[in-house]
Amino acid sequence: MQRTDWDHLTAPVRAAIEHRTSTVRAARTAEAGKNSAIAILLSTTDGPIFVKGLRTDDPRVASQEREAAVSTYVSPLSPELLWQTEVDGWNLLGFQGAPGRHADYAPGSPDLPKVVDTMQRLALLWCPDLPQLKRAERRWAAYVEPADLSLLRGDTLLHTDYSPDNVLIDGDAARLVDWAWPTLGAGFIDPSCLIVRLVFAGHTPEQAEACVSPAPAWTSAPTRAVDVFASALARMWAQIAAADPNPWKNGMAKAALAWEAHRRARLRMTESSES
CATH class of the missing domain: 3.30.200.20 (Phosphorylase Kinase; domain 1)
Incomplete structure (x- = not known):
């Protein structure tokens, strides 16, 4: 703009x-x-x-x-x-005005634990169901089968837009800015949104998942719920890139698709080992 x-x-x-x-x-x-x-x-x-x-x-x-x-x-x-x-x-x-610089999401960046720590602290904050807020099961309804929408439901306050431009690093602290898309939903959604950003920044899907692993909302999330949301993000970013195919949107679409493929491959391996 x-x-x-x-x-x-x-x-x-x-x-x-x-x-x-x-x-x-x-x-x-x-x-x-x-x-x-x-x-x-x-x-x-x-x-x-x-x-x-x-x-x-x-x-x-x-x-x-x-x-x-x-x-x-x-x-x-x-x-x-x-x-x-x-x-x-x-x-x-x-x-x-807040001091700080934008976060560095590159593999090995010392900013990453700070971002995940702030994400965990956000998950502990309370926010009422304000009329202006999105609800996860409604926000992503176009990308999830109706029977699976309940997997996204929750009362955790989520930022959902973890662009490095929206994170200010000041010493050991990470602050979140640009609350354009605050959403109430399942706690694993914010770590999932960050994962796609990390893949876009050069992480493998495995590395990106390891970065968010300290977050209890991630480690306690049902595997199927994460798989469903990974597919939803892949569909969403593909639609965004198709409507406006500029380089960063295409890059995010590829990152989301890579994470979805990783989740699908892991599911196939699990099913194969159980059969």
Whole structure:
């Protein structure tokens, strides 16, 4: 998505932001991320503020409503949402600026245990069934047989979009940002979503599964439930790539297919050994 820089915002928008942030000393448009038309890190007299925004007539503005709704419940692991406003055709969110760099998902990266630790901590947070939240069994219904949808059901709060751009590493801590797709569902879903990202980053499916193995939600998950969801992710990413075949979407589709193939091969080996 094309970004709008601070200097190209209208005077009413800049004034509304400064009313909530204090005087802006400097502004830098973020390079990472793909879904916000405004993504600006502001240096203000009261400290750093990150502002993201979408036009109010953009269908994706619902993702910002989800992010705002869940912000109170994820504050232990994510930058604090300070304000939300609509002005001059923009829906804007203002977050406390957070230090750190984007996570490195390469094999052997020291960031990986930090990401999995934050994922485990997220699984312990409580969040009510807010109307803005997705439910896993409904969100992935198009990719799962109706009889298997109950395998995705649960009350664990899930991030589901573990792009390295959505994880900030600061020392020993990993913070989650961009809560566009918060979902309530089975706890193994977040580790599964991360696995596909890790395969995309160069891990084998076996290595990726080993990375998430410290997560109790992963180790306790029924094998069939994981197999079903692996197939759902493969179908979902294939559809996404077919609709918009850019390199990273094609890469994610291949990664999801590789993980699904790994799960299917393991199932065949198990069935063969039992016969």
